[in-house]
Amino acid sequence: MACPTCSSDNPEVASYCHRCGTSLRAGDASRTASYAVQSAEGVTQFALISTVMPHTSRRSADNYRWAMILSGVLILGATALGLLPIAIAAAAFLVPLAYLVYIDDVNLWEEAPAAVVVGLFLATGALSVLVSLFFFDWVFDAQWASFAGGGRARGGIGSMSFPALLIFAVLLPVVAEVAKNLFAVLLASRPQFDDMIDGLTFGVAAGTAYAAFETVVVYSSVFTAQDFRTTSGIASWLVVVVNVMVIKSLIYGTATGIAVAAYSGKGEAYDGFTPAYFASFGLAVGANIAYWLGVRLMAYLPFGNALGLIWGFVILAALVVKIRMMLQTALLEAAVEAAAKGDDYDNKRSTYVEAYCPECENLMLANASFCIVCGTSVRSSSRQARSAMGMRAVPAGAPAVDFADPVDPVHPDAPADPAAPSTDGGDK
Numbered sequence: 001m002a003c004p005t006c007s008s009d010n011p012e013v014a015s016y017c018h019r020c021g022t023s024l025r026a027g028d029a030s031r032t033a034s035y036a037v038q039s040a041e042g043v044t045q046f047a048l049i050s051t052v053m054p055h056t057s058r059r060s061a062d063n064y065r066w067a068m069i070l071s072g073v074l075i076l077g078a079t080a081l082g083l084l085p086i087a088i089a090a091a092a093f094l095v096p097l098a099y100l101v102y103i104d105d106v107n108l109w110e111e112a113p114a115a116v117v118v119g120l121f122l123a124t125g126a127l128s129v130l131v132s133l134f135f136f137d138w139v140f141d142a143q144w145a146s147f148a149g150g151g152r153a154r155g156g157i158g159s160m161s162f163p164a165l166l167i168f169a170v171l172l173p174v175v176a177e178v179a180k181n182l183f184a185v186l187l188a189s190r191p192q193f194d195d196m197i198d199g200l201t202f203g204v205a206a207g208t209a210y211a212a213f214e215t216v217v218v219y220s221s222v223f224t225a226q227d228f229r230t231t232s233g234i235a236s237w238l239v240v241v242v243n244v245m246v247i248k249s250l251i252y253g254t255a256t257g258i259a260v261a262a263y264s265g266k267g268e269a270y271d272g273f274t275p276a277y278f279a280s281f282g283l284a285v286g287a288n289i290a291y292w293l294g295v296r297l298m299a300y301l302p303f304g305n306a307l308g309l310i311w312g313f314v315i316l317a318a319l320v321v322k323i324r325m326m327l328q329t330a331l332l333e334a335a336v337e338a339a340a341k342g343d344d345y346d347n348k349r350s351t352y353v354e355a356y357c358p359e360c361e362n363l364m365l366a367n368a369s370f371c372i373v374c375g376t377s378v379r380s381s382s383r384q385a386r387s388a389m390g391m392r393a394v395p396a397g398a399p400a401v402d403f404a405d406p407v408d409p410v411h412p413d414a415p416a417d418p419a420a421p422s423t424d425g426g427d428k
């Protein structure tokens with residue numbers, strides 16, 4: 001059966017075109033029910049893990065989900081006990097550290113050591129400390145004092161300082177977004193990280209790192225307080241901890257992820273500072289401003305902290321859906337373009353010998369960019385997922401052989417023999 005989009009020949013049983021990912025089932029041309037990264041999910045579904053960690057498979061995503069939930073419960077427990085220094089520090093770094101583990105775990109870039117991402121994390125963190133100290137301590141400390149402690153205790157919205165609102169809810173998000181983008185964009189412009197998923201990953205790593213270090217600066221008084229244990233205002237501290245642990249961290253991460261993904265662009269080679277990048281950068285800034293304006297103004301309402309939390313969740317959900325629509329379009333459009341170049345075109349992102357789909361374990365066709373059964377893009381599969389499949393073929397007790405190596409769908413240029421010395425580039 002010929003694909004209606006790219007005219008590639010597909011087996012009669014195919015549900016998705018192996019070259020361009022078009023759904024071959026009748027009446028499903030737009031593929032909105034099947035996300036190219038995780039085909040069992042819809043495109044507009046609010047699924048956090050598969051969005052910010054696109055290289056996880058359904059199984060490994062479950063491990064991350066449970067590890068995060070367990071850590072989150074422990075951190076809330078520490079908050080309830082009033083152990084604020086521990087709770088705030090752990091809440092600030094939970095998401096960025098989990099993200100570093102994920103990047104190391106899926107072994108995203110074999111040729112690049114995890115040190116690259118740790119460097120991005122620390123460099124962005126250092127910038128975050130500088131920007132945060134500048135705003136909260138060095139220059140605008142008097143204006144900040146008019147916010148700290150919540151607005152309601154200070155006699156209603158009339159007491160709010162409008163200049164302070166502009167400084168912390170508009171000016172700071174603009175400056176912060178530049179700082180979050182700086183090193184991530186630098187990495188995304190390297191030729192070995194030109195994929196949109198790479199750009200997204202760098203953006204999320206930089207954004208969450210920035211959030212963590214900013215949280216530490218903003219709540220530094222917690223760490224220098226005389227009493228290690230706090231007994232008053234535990235309920236509002238619980239809301240604060242949930243906010244910095246989940247909402248703020250992920251809003252910063254996903255917003256910057258969108259901007260840096262737009263810098264990478266679809267297909268091979270990065271797009272750079274195009275109008276699409278500046279539009280996405282503006283979206284990232286806008287999401288941060290909307291978040292902080294809402295949080296600051298709602299602090300003057302009854303249950304303001306909790307309302308701010310809900311407001312942040314709404315913005316986060318919108319950012320997550322935006323990323324998924326962006327990746328869906330990019331993966332499908334890039335595949336159509338690659339397929340249009342014909343069979344001779346050496347697409348380094350597709351399989352070159354038979355491999356098994358990491359999601360549904362069916363055999364993939366040669367030169368495939370998508371699984372014909374479930375429609376998952378091979379660009380979203382991880383070495384982790386592939387070696388997990390290889391491991392199951394090894395009898396218990398047998399030496400661990402990485403079956404993923406001879407059939408590496410993402411890097412077919414890699415040497416077929418795991419023992420062979422690695423060649424750089426491996427251009428044929």
Ligand SMILES: [Zn+2]
Pocket residue numbers: 003004005006007008017018019020021022339
């Ligand atoms: Zn096609």
Ligand SMILES: [Zn+2]
Pocket residue numbers: 357358359360361362371372373374375376
């Ligand atoms: Zn599949």
